[in-house]
Amino acid sequence: MDAQPARTDDEAAFLATYDPRAFPAIALTVDVVVLTMREGRLNVLLVERAAPPFQGRWALPGGFVKAGEEGLDEAAARELAEETGLSAGALRRVHLEQLGSYGAPERDPRMHVVSVAYLAFAPDLPDPRAGGDAARAVWTPVAGPHGGGTGDRRLTGRELAFDHAAILADALDRARAKLEYTPLATAFLAPEFTIPELRTVYEEIWGEKLHPGNFHRKVLSVPGFVESTGETAERGGSRGGPRARVYRAGDARLLHPALLRPDREEGVR
Amino acid sequence: MDAQPARTDDEAAFLATYDPRAFPAIALTVDVVVLTMREGRLNVLLVERAAPPFQGRWALPGGFVKAGEEGLDEAAARELAEETGLSAGALRRVHLEQLGSYGAPERDPRMHVVSVAYLAFAPDLPDPRAGGDAARAVWTPVAGPHGGGTGDRRLTGRELAFDHAAILADALDRARAKLEYTPLATAFLAPEFTIPELRTVYEEIWGEKLHPGNFHRKVLSVPGFVESTGETAERGGSRGGPRARVYRAGDARLLHPALLRPDREEGVR
DNA sequence: CTGAGAAATACTCATCATGAGAACAACATC
């Protein structure tokens, strides 16, 4: 929604003499927290930095926004495509949203760099490819909210560059909240899935077991969450049990009523 | 991630020879959507631009981030203090949170300017003062979600500069959602308030009347939302009725269970 | 091939939260 004004003569003259270099120098980057499920575990995409600062340290994939050429969403989508090697078609199945911006002056030792962080939910993706300034790129399992100890390696077991540990922690908080009132858990699955598969997504991201019967009832009772394909899974559960029915994502954008996390007396503090 | 090709393996030497001017030029601003309640109506702070572009047009208060000197939160707090004339003490009673970043390349005709938008909830504030690049600064009533027609003047009756109409719309969406699961409605009131006063905040921001009895029961039943002062209001309601009891904000950060908006079948679309 | 265990789905039941409405007393205004 950019309202573009009718340019007055004054304004045209102003623009002609305008010197962008007169503005303070702040660099702008986009970093992406790409989450996917691999073998039933939540994974995040990390790259090993090939250049200083933090050379050799792991970091979130990202890069500079191309000035004057692209918006923030486009820059994030470009970074995502570059690191994952996904085609434009495959990207359409990925959920991408802005997480927030991080701009402490000292977060980058070189200069003042502000990073706009994005969060992506993707179905099981192929192995990533290192590109440009990344020596390697890997999927790394992420500990649940109750896992690990404390400190910088708490979530991934690796010490991350810049303030990327804080960004990742914020991303996981956002992801856990999003599962409550949106149907985005389906973004981690193939187009057709079973309710037990959907439940494992919730259990993995929330870090706790859910009641299978109540979860089943809830998913089917929320309008637009899933719709039946009429099919049945090829096999039963890995350790027995009947074949589950197959569903695909419905047309709901919000879950109503929401699917709230159990317990959680975190209201007060 | 924030990488520049390595010129040397020695990080210290690298930093010493680093040239910030080699980076693409993107300017970074902070804009603040300051919401307050005045005479029972939701108001937003707007400034009239004293300089091009959009000279004479109304806009959200904001300005450039001081490179290397301040983080984003500090810049937003500084802009808020400058435009409202609030002291550091009064600022402590204001809720300030990051809303999101807006970076379409053409949103500013001068050059690529990315704006980090913030959202502030404040109790009834004094008249603003114009400062710096603002010719005037005024509190402007905002139409509720069902009010007004369509188009750029829908929310405030004024056509806003840049993409500020979109930012304001996002801010109001965020505010409406925040009232559901946080106790932040109290940020619009004095330290001591009555439950009917709190209800008017919800009604004004959500744009619909609430059931007084049910609202009262709900507010008192959510742990940590409000705590009683034992006092009673000086006067009854403006058109009659008994004197209400006085409460202050409790220690909850989140409402559990949430105080959900009525109806709202907006899940599907 | 068979038995044991596990899992998908469908119930039941007690509890809690919600929406709607009524009751009643205290207050402002005329």
Added chain:
DNA sequence: GATGTTGTTCTCATGATGAGTATTTCTCAG
């Protein structure tokens, strides 16, 4: 004082939730 409005408390019907059980169908070990 009369009238109408409002704060607060109740009641009642309905819907959502958590916990547990039942039934059936499957995998896997032996």
